[in-house]
Amino acid sequence: MKRSAVWLPLLGFALVFAVVAMALVRPADRTVRSAMIGKPLPTFSLAAMVPGKPGLGSAVFTQGQPRLLNVFASWCVPCIAEAPMLMRLKRMGVPIEAVAIRDTPAAVQAFLARNGDPYGRIGNDRESSVQLALGSSGVPETFVIDGKGRIVLQHVGDIRDGDVPEILAALEKAR
Amino acid sequence: MIAEAGLAALWLAAALAGLQLVLAAIGLRLDATRPATGDGPGVGAAEIMAAVRPVAIVQGLLALLAMALLIALFVRSDMSVQLVVANSHSDKPLLYKFSGAWGNHEGSMLLWVTILGLAGTTIAIVERRLPRATLIATLGAQAAIALGFYAFLLFSSNPFARLSPAAPDGQGLNPLLQDPGLAFHPPTLYIGYVGISVAFSFAVGALITRDVGPAFARAMRPWVLGAWIFLTLGITAGSYWAYYELGWGGWWFWDPVENASLMPWLAATALLHSVSVLATRDGLRAWTVMLAVVAFSMSMVGTFLVRSGILTSVHAFAVDPTRGSFILALLLLYIGGALLLFGLRIGTVRQGSTFELISREGALVANNLLLSVILGIVLIGTLYPIVAAAFGVQLSVGPPFFDKAAGPVALLLVAVMAVGPLLRWRRDDGQAALERMMLPIAVAALAMAAVFIVTGGIAILPFLGLGLAAGLAAASVAPLWKRNLRRTPLFTWGMVIAHLGIAVSLAGMASDSAFTKETLVAARVGEPHRVGPYTVRLDGISPVIGANWSALQARLSVRRGDDGAWFVLRPQSRFFSSPPTTTSESAIATRLDGQLYTVLGAPDGEGRWQLRLWWKPFVTFIWLGGALIALGGALSLLGRVRRDRQAVLREAYR
Structure with a gap:
């Protein structure tokens, strides 16, 4: 055996050690990111969820104005937590459209009556098919769509106070 | 009081492990510096080394006492103990109260040191063939490993911590774990891991005393074999548990934690074969020592991956990142230390005997290399998501990668495995070997033709798998041909049955993936x-x-x-x-x-x-094969131990 070859195992171990130590020091981001960011919104057309409010189609997002697309459900607790933030964004003049996942009209109506209604349109996504097409893995998630129907930002989880500036900046940039 | 007694037993055991390490170190030092004129070890060295054995025995018994006391706490549902509250419930059936004692982080680590301690006890009592210095160095290495895990238990995961005020009742055990499988799966795997740690201690002991040879290999072999049997059983049982309990219809998911148990098995399988070459032919000295270190590293890496939670896994019930750093430190200390020792000392180990390419040794080297390749593939596939995450890419590596990368290598390995036992030691004639292989080759070809005619063609890997399984089955019983079956040694039977088990298991895997x-x-x-x-x-x-x-x-x-x-x-x-x-x-x-x-x-x-x-x-063939492999290992172990005992007796009466 060559003199230097006896140190190869130690080198290999150092490499493996570096990899796992790094993973321990800097835990990986476990959020599931959409693969659709930077790509055009998939084409869809959803029926209205609640009476008096139109359903949602992908055509709305290509009208030139950046919009938020909020994926929510009446049975989702973090959705209640983020409702005040969405109301604030609405008051700032941000158009917000919504996809309601696996829900019933009565439950969504009760949800909106209790937590406020920031939405322009709400599409009824009974089977989560649009949610999956968006690359969203849970509720709530919020997408920033530019005026040409391209997804520019995905926010996973409820929107908190500190998240608002990032969303506003993305909207501004997409203008 | 039971909890306090358990903690006291644990502290005492840890102190004794420290004493065992220090005594072994002093004894070896005195022994090494003895005057060159004397024959035996110096008087002081002999006395100090004589103390190591009893200390090792008592240390193991104290660890066992601590484990027994923890089980008693679980069985009595003592809700003033934190661990019991977090992992048990007074309504649970008795079996799950019992197994709940190790169905959690702290308890499973205590089980680990208990088995480690008992292994030390066993070496101290039964091992009589090794030169004394090597044995003492082995027990010293064993104590060093135990000391690290005692520290881990006592400083960062005390199983006996009290809860004040006591809880009215427990939070229950994860229902997925409320299954008879859990009562046996972790202890089985742990016995396997610890058995490998003993092999590691032997290797370290042999490196310290520069005594790498057949005697060392013969002392190490039963431990490797025993560990390997338990790992095989543990993996087989775990696979069947996942199959019927998760309800997903699959038997192996290439989950990081499954890989964590597979990697030590692969290394142990390689070690098992190379230690045989060292024991019988005095070849592959450095390689065998290296494999013992690698096998133990893999079981430590396995423990680390399961306990630290740095990988997302279905075994996420055992996760805690802060504990990961402790195990990582132990990993650095033991594996880094052992590899450093290897680099420093292996140059002084004389080369063993050599052999030709076409020979039993050659086939075993091929077996070792292919097993190492599979091990490398599994290791890379398991760790790759971590590396990718460092570059900001999220991905998971699943069955498509492992099947495609490891599958063909495994099939090649099966082919080598069929040939190996039919070759002679030292050197063989290629032509004659081919003639001996004619029947297995014909059986494989016939099986493939039959599968093709009946099914009209299936995917290539299962197709080759079925053919090779048939060929291997024929080749593995070939060593029994023309032999008097009653005079065939037990370890030959063991090899035949274990290899046959691989064929049976492979047939089950191929059939499951092709015909489900x-x-x-x-x-x-x-x-x-x-x-x-x-x-x-x-x-x-x-x-x-x-x-x-x-x-x-x-x-x-x-x-x-x-x-x-x-x-x-x-x-x-x-x-x-x-x-x-x-x-x-x-x-x-x-x-x-x-x-x-x-x-x-x-x-x-x-x-x-x-x-x-x-x-x-x-599909049942998969686990039937696993059971046959373990049975083959057990027969082999029995045969070896019996023959060694006879050899020792012969020497004693000579």
């Missing part, structure tokens, strides 16, 4: 559905109450073909209230030619129920 039929339906009551040769009819759904769960149970009437007798299967969807969890209890009908696997899913609200039905031809 799956039906996923939303079934109405009374509606018949077909899966493979079976007709399944949902008769109705009824509630069932168990000891600590309630369930919805489907009654399925099943018959084979159009005129078979009806029989009933009862898959359940179980609900546990503490902690609230739903589990699927699959109902499985086992037949000679396979299993019908049924799972009850959710209702759709309109009177239909989801049913998942699988017909899996010969």
